[in-house]
Amino acid sequence: MNKKSNGSLSFSVSKLARMARKRSTKTTLFCIIIVGVIGFGVFVPVFAPLPSLSSHSISHNHNSNRHKKLSARKFEITEDKFWKDGQPFQVIGGDLHYFRVHPEYWEDRLLRAKALGLNTIQTYVPWNLHEPKPGKIVFEGFADLLSFLKLCQKLNFLVMLRAGPYICGEWDLGGFPAWLLAIKPALKLRSSDSAYLQLVEKWWGILLPKVAPLLYDNGGPIIMVQIENEYGSYGGDKAYLHHLVKLARGHLGNSIILYTTDGGSRETLSRGTIQGDAVFSAVDFTTGDDPWPIFKLQKEFNSPGKSPPLSSEFYTGWLTHWGEKMAETNADFTAAALEKILSQNGSAVLYMAHGGTNFGFYNGANTGVDESDYKPDLTSYDYDAPIKESGDVDNKKFKALRRVAEQYGRASLPSVPPNNRKAGYGPIQLQKTAGLFDLLDTVDPVDMVESEDPISMESIGQMFGFLLYVSEYAAKDIGSFLQITKVHDRAQVFISCLGGRPIYVGTVERWSNQELVLPKVKCLANISLFILVENMGRVNYGPYMFDQKGILSSVYLDGRVMKRWKMLSIPFHNLNEVPKINPFSHVAYSRFIKVSVHKHLEQRYENASKEPALYTGYFTINKINQVQDTYLSFRGWGKGIAFVNEFNIGRYWPSFGPQCNLYIPAPILQHGENVLVILELESPNPELVVHSVDHSDFMCGSSKSNVHQL
Numbered sequence: 001m002n003k004k005s006n007g008s009l010s011f012s013v014s015k016l017a018r019m020a021r022k023r024s025t026k027t028t029l030f031c032i033i034i035v036g037v038i039g040f041g042v043f044v045p046v047f048a049p050l051p052s053l054s055s056h057s058i059s060h061n062h063n064s065n066r067h068k069k070l071s072a073r074k075f076e077i078t079e080d081k082f083w084k085d086g087q088p089f090q091v092i093g094g095d096l097h098y099f100r101v102h103p104e105y106w107e108d109r110l111l112r113a114k115a116l117g118l119n120t121i122q123t124y125v126p127w128n129l130h131e132p133k134p135g136k137i138v139f140e141g142f143a144d145l146l147s148f149l150k151l152c153q154k155l156n157f158l159v160m161l162r163a164g165p166y167i168c169g170e171w172d173l174g175g176f177p178a179w180l181l182a183i184k185p186a187l188k189l190r191s192s193d194s195a196y197l198q199l200v201e202k203w204w205g206i207l208l209p210k211v212a213p214l215l216y217d218n219g220g221p222i223i224m225v226q227i228e229n230e231y232g233s234y235g236g237d238k239a240y241l242h243h244l245v246k247l248a249r250g251h252l253g254n255s256i257i258l259y260t261t262d263g264g265s266r267e268t269l270s271r272g273t274i275q276g277d278a279v280f281s282a283v284d285f286t287t288g289d290d291p292w293p294i295f296k297l298q299k300e301f302n303s304p305g306k307s308p309p310l311s312s313e314f315y316t317g318w319l320t321h322w323g324e325k326m327a328e329t330n331a332d333f334t335a336a337a338l339e340k341i342l343s344q345n346g347s348a349v350l351y352m353a354h355g356g357t358n359f360g361f362y363n364g365a366n367t368g369v370d371e372s373d374y375k376p377d378l379t380s381y382d383y384d385a386p387i388k389e390s391g392d393v394d395n396k397k398f399k400a401l402r403r404v405a406e407q408y409g410r411a412s413l414p415s416v417p418p419n420n421r422k423a424g425y426g427p428i429q430l431q432k433t434a435g436l437f438d439l440l441d442t443v444d445p446v447d448m449v450e451s452e453d454p455i456s457m458e459s460i461g462q463m464f465g466f467l468l469y470v471s472e473y474a475a476k477d478i479g480s481f482l483q484i485t486k487v488h489d490r491a492q493v494f495i496s497c498l499g500g501r502p503i504y505v506g507t508v509e510r511w512s513n514q515e516l517v518l519p520k521v522k523c524l525a526n527i528s529l530f531i532l533v534e535n536m537g538r539v540n541y542g543p544y545m546f547d548q549k550g551i552l553s554s555v556y557l558d559g560r561v562m563k564r565w566k567m568l569s570i571p572f573h574n575l576n577e578v579p580k581i582n583p584f585s586h587v588a589y590s591r592f593i594k595v596s597v598h599k600h601l602e603q604r605y606e607n608a609s610k611e612p613a614l615y616t617g618y619f620t621i622n623k624i625n626q627v628q629d630t631y632l633s634f635r636g637w638g639k640g641i642a643f644v645n646e647f648n649i650g651r652y653w654p655s656f657g658p659q660c661n662l663y664i665p666a667p668i669l670q671h672g673e674n675v676l677v678i679l680e681l682e683s684p685n686p687e688l689v690v691h692s693v694d695h696s697d698f699m700c701g702s703s704k705s706n707v708h709q710l
Contacts, residue, residue, distance in 0.1 A: 072085060072086060073085060073216065073217060073219065074086070074216075074217060074255075075089075075158075075216045075217070075223040075224075075257065076255075076257070077257060077280060077306050077308060078305055078306070079305055080299070080305055080306070080307050080308050080309075081308050081345075082308050082347065084158075084223075090342065090345060090346075090347050090408065090409075090410075091119070091120050091158075091160075091310060091347035091348070091349065092117060092118055092119050092120065092342065092347070092348065092405050092408065092409055093118055093119065093120030093121065093122050093158075093160060093347075093348070093349035093350065093353075094113055094116065094118045094120075094121065094122065094349060094350035094351075094352070094353025094354070095121075095122045095123065095124075095313070095349060095350065095351045095352045095353055096109060096110065096113055096121050096122075096123060096352070096353050096354045096356075096387075097123050097124055097169070097352075097356060098123055098142070098144075098145060098148040099124075099126055099129050099142050099143065099362075099575075100355065100356025100357055100358065100359070100381055101354070101356045101357075102142075102665040102667045102668065103141060103142060103144060103147070103148075103667075104665075104667040105391065105665060105667065106147075106148055106151055107151055107155070108391055108417075108420070109354050109356075109387060109391055110151060110152065110155050110157065111155065111414075111417060112354070112387050112391060112393050112416075112417060113157075113353050113354065113387065114155060114156075114157070114413075114414055115393065115402070115413060115414050115415065115416045115417060116353060116386060116387065116393070116398060116401060116402050116405060117401070117402050117404075117405025117406050117409050117413050118157070118350070118353060118405065119156075119157065119158060119409065119411075120157060120158040120159065120160060120223070120349065121152050121157045121158070121159050121160070121353075122159070122160040122161075122162065122312070122349045122351075123148070123159070123160075123161065123162065124162040124164070124167040124169045124171070124175065124229075125145060125161065125162065125163050125164055125167070125175075125207065126164075126167060126169070126171050126175040126362075127164055127165055127167075127175050127176060127177055127203055128171075128172060128173065128175055128176060128177040128178065128362075129142065129143050129362070129575070129576065130143050130145075130203075130207070131177055131203060131206075132177065132463070132574070132577070133177075133179060134177075134179055137206055138576065139210070140576075141576045142359075142575060142576045143576055145210070145211070146210060146211070146214070149161075149211065149214050149220065149221060149222065150214070152221050153214070153220060153221035157221060158216070158221050158222075158223045159214075159220075159221040159222045159223065160222075160223065160224045160225075160226065160259075160312070160349065161211060161222050161224070161225045161226065162226040162229060162261075163204070163207065163208070163211075163225050163226060163227075163248070164228070164229070165200045165203060165204070165228070165244075166189070166190055166228055166229055166231075167229050168229050168230060168364075168540050168541050169229075169364070169540065170319050170358070170363065170364040170377050170381065170540060171358075171362055171363075171364050171540055172361065172362045172363065172364050172464075172537055172538045172540065173364070173538040173539070173540060173545065173547065174229075174364065174540040174541065174545055175540075176189060177463075178458055178463040178464070178538065178549075179458065179461075179463060180196075180199065181456075181458045181546065181547075181548050182456075182458040182459055182461070183195070186546075187199075189545075189546065190228070190231070190234060190235060190237075190240065191235065191237050191240055192237050192239045192240045192243065197240075197243060200244070200247070201247060204247050204248070204251065205251070208247075208248065208251035208252055209251055211225075211252075212251060212252055212253075215252060215253075215255075215256050216256075217253075217255050217256070222256070223257065224256070224257040224258070224259050224280070225248060225252060225256055225257070225258055225259070226258075226259050226260065226261060226312075227241060227244050227245055227248060227258050227259070227260055227274075227279060228241060228244060228260065228272075229261060230261055230262055230263065230268070230272060230284075231260065231262070231271065231272040232262040232263065232267070232268035232269055232270065232271035232272025232273065233262065233263055233268050233271075233272070234272075234542075234543075235271065236270075236271040236272075238274070241260075241272075241274050242274065245258060245274060245278060245279055257280055258278070258279045258280065259279060259280040259281070259282050259312070260272055260273050260274065260279055260280075260281050260282065261282050261283070261284055261312045261313065262281070262282075262283060262284070263283070263284060263285065264283040264284065264285035264289070264294035264297065264298070265297075266297060269281065269283070269297065269298070269300075269301045270301075273301045275301060276303060277302070277303035277306050280302060280306065280307075281298060281301040281302050281307070282298070282310045282311075282312035283295070283297075283298045283310070283311060283312070284311055284312055284313035284314070284315075284351075285311065286315070287314065287315045287316075287329070287333075287334060287337045288333065288337050290340075291309070291311060291337075291340055291341050291346060292309075292340075292344065292346075295307075295309035295346060298310075308346075308347060309341070309344075309345075309346035309347065310346070310347045310348070310349075311341055311346070311347070311348045311349065312349050313349060313351035314337075314338060314341070314348040314349060314350050314351060315329075315351055316329065316334055316350050316351065316352060316353070316383070316384065316385050316386055316397065316401070317329050317352065317355075317382075317383040317384030317385050318383065318384065319377060319381075319383065320377070320378050320380075320658065320698075321365075321366065321375040321376060321377055321378065322375075322376055322377075322378060322653055322656050322657070322659075323375075323656050323657065323701065324375075324658065325658055326382075326384070326658045326659075326698040327383070327384050328384050329384050329397075331395075331396040331397035331399075331400040331401075332396075332400055334397060334400065334401065335397075335400035335401050335403065335404050338350075338401060338404050338405075339404045339407075339408075342404060342405075342407075342408040343408070350385075350386070350401070352381075352383045352385040353385060353386065353387055354385055354386075354387035354388075354391070355380075355381040355382050355383030355385045355389060356381050356389060357379065357380060357381055357389055357650065357663055358377060358378070358379050358380070358381050358650060359379075359575045359647075359648060359649060359650055360464075360574040360575030360576075360577075360648040360650060361464035361465060361535065361537070361574050361575070361648070361650075362537075362574070362575055363376060363377040363378070363379060363381075363536075363537040363650070363651070364376075364377050364537055364538065364539065364540030364541070365377060365489075365536065365537045365538065365539045365540065365547075366539065366540070366541055366542065367539055367542055367544045370544075371544040372510055372511055372513065373511060374488075374489060374510045374511045374536075374539070375511075376489070376536040376537045377537060378658075378659050379649070379650035379651050379652070379659060379662060380659050380662075380663065380696075380698075382696075384397070385397075386398035386401050386402075388696075389663050389696065390419075390420060390422065390629055390663055390665075390696070391419070391420050392419045392420070393416055393417065393419065394416075394418070394419050398416075402416070420628070420629055420666075421628045421629070422628055422629045422630060422631075422694040422695070423626060423628040423629070423630050423692075423694055424630060424631075424691075424692050424693040424694040425619050425621065425630060425692035426619070426691070426692060427689045427690075427691050427692075428617040428618070428619045428632075428676055428689065428690045428691070428692060429617055429688065429689055430615040430616060430617035430676070430678070430688045430689065430690060431615065431616060431617065431688065432613050432614070432615055432684075432688070433613075433614040433615060433616045433677075434613065434614050435501075435611050435612070435613045435614075436532070436570075436611065436612040436613060436614070436679075437494075437501065437502050437530070437611065440568075443568060447568065447569065448566045448567065448568055449566070449567045449568075450564075450565070450566050450567075451565050451567070452563050452564060452565070453554060453561075453563065453565065454469055454550065454551035454552075454553075454554075454555060454565050454567070455550070455551075455565075455567065456548040456549060456550040456551075456552060457533075457535060457548070457549040457550040457569075458548055458549065458550075459548075460567060460569065461569075462569040462571050463571075463574075464535055464571060464572075464574050465534075465535060465569070465570055465571035465572045465574075466532055466533065466534050466535070466570040466571070466572075467532075467533050467535075467549075467550050467567055467568070467569060467570065468530060468531070468532050468533075468567065468568040468570055469530070469531040469532075469533065469550075469551055469555075469565055469566075469567055470528065470529065470530055470531075470565065470566040470567070470568070471528075471529045471555070471562050471563075471564060471565050471566070472526040472527065472528055472529065472564070473526060473527055473529060473557050473562065474526055474527070475497070475521060475522070475523040475524075475525075475526070475527050476520070477520065478520055479517055479518055479519050479520045480517075480518040480557055480558050481515050481516070481517060481518070481557070481558055481559075482515065482516040482517075482518050482529075482555070482556070482557055483515045483516075483555070483556040484508050484513070484531070484551060484553065484555050484556075485513070485553035485554065485556070486513075486551070486552040486553035487508055487509075487510055487513065487533060487550075487551055487552070487553075488510055488533075488535070488547065488548060488549045488550060488552060489509070489510045489533075489534060489535060489536040489537075489549065490507065490508075490509050490510065490533070490534045490536060491507065491508040491509075491531050491532065491533045491534075491551070492504065492506075492507050492531070492532045492534075492610070492612070492681065492682075493505050493506050493507065493508065493516055493518075493529070493530070493531050494529075494530040494531075494532070494611070495518060495519075495521060495527050495528065495529055495530070496527070496528045496530070497521055497522075497523035497524075497525070497527055497528070498523065498524070498525055499528075501611075502528070502530050502611065503519075503521075504610035504611060505517075505518055505519060518557075529562075531551065531555070532570075532612065532681075533549070533550050533551060534681070535549040535550075536651070572641065572643075572648065572679070573646075573648060574648060575648055577648075610682055610683065612640075612679060612680065612681045612682075613679075613680055613684070614677065614678070614679055614680075615677070615678050615680060615684065615688065616675065616676070616677050617675075617676045617690065618673055618674065618675055618676070619673075619674050619676070619692060620672060620673055620674070621669060621670070621671055621672065621674065622671075623671070624671045626671075627666050627669050627670065627671055628666050628669075629663070629664065629665055629666045630664045630666075630669070630692045630693070630694065631661035631662060631663055631664060631692070631693050631694065631695060631696060631697070632644075632649070632652075632661060632662045632664060632676070632690050632691070632692060632693075633660055633661045633690065633691040633692075633693050633697065634652040634654045634660060634661070634662070634685075634690060635654055635660050635685075635691075635697075635700065636654075636685035636686070636687070636689075637652065637654060637655075637678075637680060637683070637684060637685045637690070638653075638654075638655055638680060638681060638682030638683035638684070639651075639652070639653045639655065639656070639680075639681045639682050640652055640653075640678050640679045640680040640681050640682075641678065641679050642662055642676065642677070642678045643676070643677045643678070644664055644668050644669070644674065644675070644676055645668055645669070645670060645674055645675060646675075647668045649662050649663075649664060649668075650662060652678075654700040654701065655682075655683075655700070655701065656700075656701050657698075657699075657700035657701015657702065658698045658699065658700055658701050659697075659698055659700065660697035660698065660699065660700035661693065661695070661696055661697040663696065664692075676690060678690070
């Protein structure tokens with residue numbers, strides 16, 4: 001998505017009559033012209049480097065005889081309009097991402113989108129979800145794209161498919177698999193780099209043949225396929241874009257409409273579009289901007305007659321980072337901006353119609369003035385969209401946008417479904433299962449990676465979660481100074497002597513990197529240094545998105561480089577992964593294990609509460625019909641991640657805010673006993689209680705950031 005920031009569609013009866021007369025008087029001439037053009041084409045080479053948007057783009061006569069077979073299944077562009085089966089069509093669409101919604105709720109959310117007045121669904125395809133490891137292809141569960149597309153068709157939606165390979169979308173690394181960052185020599189993502197393109201070819205060679213049977217001309221719902229995403233805001237490698245078009249045409253054929261999306265400025269359109277009539281150039285721009293001068297500019301980047309005005313990302317809200325206030329946009333203002341487009345036969349796709357949730361570790365991040373100005377996204381992707389994170393539609397924005405869509409849509413709208421029922425299951429008492437450092441003795445030494453210098457997460461094959469770096473230094477009579485020049489993203493530092501319990505000494509953060517003072521410790525041997533680094537989500541947009549994780553520089557102790565490191569992966573499982581059998585998850589989900597604590601570990605330290613630890617609790621749902629959506633309130637806790645019934649719900653950080661509660665869809669819960677496991681990194685709630693409540697809460701933290709009011 002871009003980080004820049006009462007007419008009628010129906011033709012009058014008289015106009016239809018005039019069009020009919022034109023058909024009858026020009027049919028013979030049209031056939032003669034077609035025969036002549038075909039004959040000419042036998043002897044004259046094709047000069048256009050790429051096929052056109054439509055197999056019917058030979059003539060631009062301002063008549064509609066090419067649409068005379070109204071029963072023909074065809075979606076095309078001509079006369080600066082979209083045409084569906086021979087009739088002019090206005091896209092009133094919305095983004096709804098299958099990977100941000102529990103699959104059992106896909107139909108529920110799509111029905112709400114239908115009640116909003118949408119006729120088209122737009123969705124990204126995140127490469128990293130479908131190929132989490134090289135060669136491991138996943139199209140099940142949250143990644144069951146084909147089932148989602150077929151469901152869209154069942155509910156009479158058309159689909160605009162954003163196939164990438166880069167998607168942005170506030171999604172980890174813009175949808176690229178993180179393992180691309182471990183390849184040496186380093187790939188040049190989003191470029192003509194041959195090594196990168198070979199991997200794209202391989203991925204699209206899997207993806208595109210799967211979706212080809214679902215193209216509109218083949219009887220499916222897909223009317224358009226997007227090439228890359230807002231490339232004009234990033235680069236200008238036209239050879240790269242042309243190569244993607246060639247790949248797409250090879251798998252999808254010449255009749256499907258390929259499109260690009262770029263910000264509505266001359267600079268971004270010049271860099272990101274493919275001129276000619278091979279690829280349709282759509283635009284996005286800030287909600288509230290006058291759309292029609294931008295649509296006029298859009299026409300300069302499309303062939304004559306091939307530029308239906310389309311805002312392919314009409315922003316209904318905005319994203320929110322940790323530490324900011326929740327983004328909010330005015331409902332009436334948003335609806336009025338949409339009406340300016342639809343009232344003059346323009347088309348728009350709401351971004352977002354329904355945001356959903358960044359489950360697991362897949363949230364993205366942005367950067368500001370430089371790489372260290374790091375801003376990770378919330379677990380919630382509510383986006384202040386008309387269909388809320390939990391599917392709620394009883395809100396002013398939904399009603400205002402529905403009124404506009406109903407006015408300009410051709411079909412009567414279904415009734416608005418009620419909000420889904422939610423339940424609060426009360427307090428959940430947790431028990432500390434194990435401190436993170438208690439588990440080190442259970443780790444197989446072969447799982448430790450050794451290196452003279454710290455290396456990145458990706459380089460040791462870990463893409464998400466946490467990585468523990470361990471080294472040693474000699475004890476001194478005075479304290480020492482520790483400096484980590486470059487850490488992505490957040491490092492908690494501990495020291496210990498002679499196997500004693502590690503003492504927390506401070507945190508080094510990417511966005512406020514400061515030197516740490518290590519306290520004086522009397523020790524007859526070397527002091528162990530532990531640095532627990534959290535990957536908080538890779539940058540998904542802008543010049544700093546090649547975002548490796550872990551310690552990415554030397555570590556300095558009193559100005560001298562520390563050597564001889566051991567690294568231990570603490571990954572946990574991510575969205576759509578089968579939980580791994582490892583000592584961490586085993587302890588977390590065992591009722592009966594009791595971690596043996598040696599006497600010398602029983603000593604209490606002032607900062608003992610800062611030690612990361614696993615906590616486990618159970619709650620019961622007594623009746624099947626009581627299994628409903630809920631929220632977990634983490635007020636009073638510090639920072640961590642939460643799992644319900646082994647499903648990775650995502651991150652919580654109420655001390656930073658604004659998100660206090662994590663949304664738990666009912667399909668994750670079960671009748672009978674449910675288990676909650678959290679990894680608390682800093683300071684547990686003194687009462688060790690998490691509350692199950694029936695509402696969202698975005699009022700945590702003390703941020704003074706401005707609300708994004710568009």
